[in-house]
Amino acid sequence: MKRLIVTLNKDTKSIQIDMPLVEGYIIGRSDEALNYIPDIDLAPYDSREKGVSRRHAALVNYEGAAHIIDLSSANGTYLNGKRLSPDQPYLLANFNEMRLGTLNVTITIS
Numbered sequence: 001m002k003r004l005i006v007t008l009n010k011d012t013k014s015i016q017i018d019m020p021l022v023e024g025y026i027i028g029r030s031d032e033a034l035n036y037i038p039d040i041d042l043a044p045y046d047s048r049e050k051g052v053s054r055r056h057a058a059l060v061n062y063e064g065a066a067h068i069i070d071l072s073s074a075n076g077t078y079l080n081g082k083r084l085s086p087d088q089p090y091l092l093a094n095f096n097e098m099r100l101g102t103l104n105v106t107i108t109i110s
Helices: none
Strands: 003-008 014-018 024-028 057-062 065-070 077-079 089-091 095-100 103-109
Touching: 057 089, 065 077
Parallel strands: none
Antiparallel strands: 003 014, 003 103, 024 057, 057 065, 065 089, 077 095, 095 103
């Protein structure tokens, strides 16, 4: 089983998850007022101030490989410097520089 490692702001802290098999993982920030918690919660990383939406993007298994999908986020999802069109899967390589709003994220596949 492949693992996805999400590293935030080039920090030593990372989140390790199994590659999704069927569904996927929602990346975003929690909202206590709405009682909403995404699968990968970026709230502890000042994500609100950095423009991360509650439901910002999704990590999915598409055609047997890990992909990222922007979920029509307000401030955009960027993969290796390119802004992604909403609701379209983009293939993730072994090492990916991403930006959710202005929050820098690295995703590696091991």
